Amino acid sequence: MRLHHTGIALSLIAALSACTARQDKSPDARQVREPVPAAAANPMASFARMVSGEWRMTARSGTSTFDTCHWGPGQHSMRVTTDGSGAAGEPWRELQVFYWHPGRKQVCLLGLSPYARGVSEGTIKFEGETADAVFDLYQSGGRRKMGLRWAFDGPDKYHEILLEATGPDGLEPMNEWDHVRSKTLTATRPSSAEEAPKTSERLRVLESLLHHSWEAKGGSATGDAFQIQSTFEWVPYADAIYARTIALPKDGEPTHLLDAYFFHHTGTNALHCLAFSSWGGVYEGDLTVLEGSAMQLELKGYEGDRVVPHVVRFDFEQDGTLRHRVWSLEGSERTLLLDIHHE
Numbered sequence: 001m002r003l004h005h006t007g008i009a010l011s012l013i014a015a016l017s018a019c020t021a022r023q024d025k026s027p028d029a030r031q032v033r034e035p036v037p038a039a040a041a042n043p044m045a046s047f048a049r050m051v052s053g054e055w056r057m058t059a060r061s062g063t064s065t066f067d068t069c070h071w072g073p074g075q076h077s078m079r080v081t082t083d084g085s086g087a088a089g090e091p092w093r094e095l096q097v098f099y100w101h102p103g104r105k106q107v108c109l110l111g112l113s114p115y116a117r118g119v120s121e122g123t124i125k126f127e128g129e130t131a132d133a134v135f136d137l138y139q140s141g142g143r144r145k146m147g148l149r150w151a152f153d154g155p156d157k158y159h160e161i162l163l164e165a166t167g168p169d170g171l172e173p174m175n176e177w178d179h180v181r182s183k184t185l186t187a188t189r190p191s192s193a194e195e196a197p198k199t200s201e202r203l204r205v206l207e208s209l210l211h212h213s214w215e216a217k218g219g220s221a222t223g224d225a226f227q228i229q230s231t232f233e234w235v236p237y238a239d240a241i242y243a244r245t246i247a248l249p250k251d252g253e254p255t256h257l258l259d260a261y262f263f264h265h266t267g268t269n270a271l272h273c274l275a276f277s278s279w280g281g282v283y284e285g286d287l288t289v290l291e292g293s294a295m296q297l298e299l300k301g302y303e304g305d306r307v308v309p310h311v312v313r314f315d316f317e318q319d320g321t322l323r324h325r326v327w328s329l330e331g332s333e334r335t336l337l338l339d340i341h342h343e
Contacts, residue, residue: 138267
């Protein structure tokens with residue numbers, strides 16, 4: 001079944017990319033992109049200070065971490081990778097994503113940690129030189145209510161406080177650190193074959209996607225042609241797969257079209273997908289197996305002020321090809337966006 005899952009993930013990337021291309025050309029997309037008041041024009045603007053160099057933190061125990069920040073497509077999201085080592089010196093990595101959610105009208109966060117298979121979900125808000133976050137932390141031992149505060153001291157330093165609600169008094173500080181920007185990136189020591197972590201069983205069905213560059217050409221039901229290139233990177237320790245898709249136009253520079261994250265959600269016990277398009281769409285949902293080995297993704301797409309469910313179905317034909325179709329659902333209307341075969 002591994003190859004089937006590989007085809008499914010690739011089809012998902014192609015499907016969302018085709019949906020993005022279609023939305024960019026539609027009247028609704030143009031309406032969403034009309035000028036808005038400056039205060040609301042770029043809700044991710046406060047995160048721009050995080051880009052460039054790396055943020056170093058040294059704990060009282062002497063261990064250090066290094067945060068690097070990268071914009072997602074269209075600068076509607078930001079990916080933060082934290083590298084460090086545990087008390088025994090073993091390496092580890094955490095992954096955070098901050099993104100503007102057009103449906104919630106909030107900046108949301110996703111965090112993936114190797115500690116107890118942690119998955120964090122919540123919101124964060126900047127007010128001047130400070131930021132406050134509240135989030136649920138799902139771990140193998142249950143759910144925890146957490147908070148986070150940042151206070152910036154100039155452009156290259158900020159103080160972080162981690163909080164937790166353990167009683168009736170609500171969120172209370174449990175740890176704090178100082179982060180300082182460095183223009184020089186820390187070199188990471190490559191792991192030996194014995195030390196290198198392996199993809200977890202929960203993500204192994206997608207393992208054959210890694211270490212390759214995948215290209216696809218096709219057309220949507222609306223007649224729009226597309227050519228895309230996708231790369232898949234396993235994030236060790238955090239145990240996620242990060243997919244990056246670029247559009248390859250006939251003329252002009254490649255365009256960062258889509259970011260997608262695949263991870264096992266500790267709270268729901270499901271293989272989850274969270275994706276961001278270049279014009280600000282957010283897509284999220286789970287993969288289910290249907291009768292006869294067919295598979296389906298039910299994605300809720302937040303596109304501007306609209307919420308459009310997408311159904312992505314995969315059927316294995318008798319001739320050995322994989323057919324996949326994508327529909328958007330609006331009320332009782334079901335619109336076919338994509339219908340192609342993979343050989």
